[in-house]
Amino acid sequence: MKIDGAGGCFENRMYEVSRQVAWKFVKECIAEMDLAVETMDEKNCLASGKLQKDEGKGIFAMLFQNNHHKLFQAAVQEADDAGTVQVVFDVHKKVPTAYQWSKQDGEVKDFYERFDKKLEEYLHFAVCPHCHARVDRQVKFCPNCGKAMQ
Secondary structure, eight states: OEEEETTEEEEEEEESSOHHHHHHHHHHHHHHTTOEEEEEETTTTEEEEEOOOOOOOHHHHHHHOSOSSOEEEEEEEEOSSTTOEEEEEEEEOSSOOTTOOSOOOHHHHHHHHHHHHHHHHHHHEEEOTTTOOEEETTOSBOTTTOOBOO
16 A cells, blocks of 8 residues: 655555565665664664755755755564564654645655565575675576586
């Protein structure tokens, strides 16, 4: 489900992966996006903070912007189906802006593109325990060093 609103965007997606793996990828995406984390709850897989991108300067920004930073929240929650998790990423301003007509989903799109890429690599590739090369999960011997993948 995706909700694109005035000053922000909320989206949640379901994935068939463990909670620990999803949380690891969420934290990697947050780090890659250079988000300023204010709270990180490892036990409950929750993070929140600010986007560091400045949204404007000058008198217009001071008068009409509710704040110069958007806030974010990220979470991974167990779903009813075993082995399935819900990944939530929400970007919003402190106060909704009624005058905001442009789509506000840029950061959310960026987050899920990164997350989906990491999950795709995780599901299709493995790391050789000997030479640390990234190889297809189906191979029995590493094409880089020739040693067994087990």
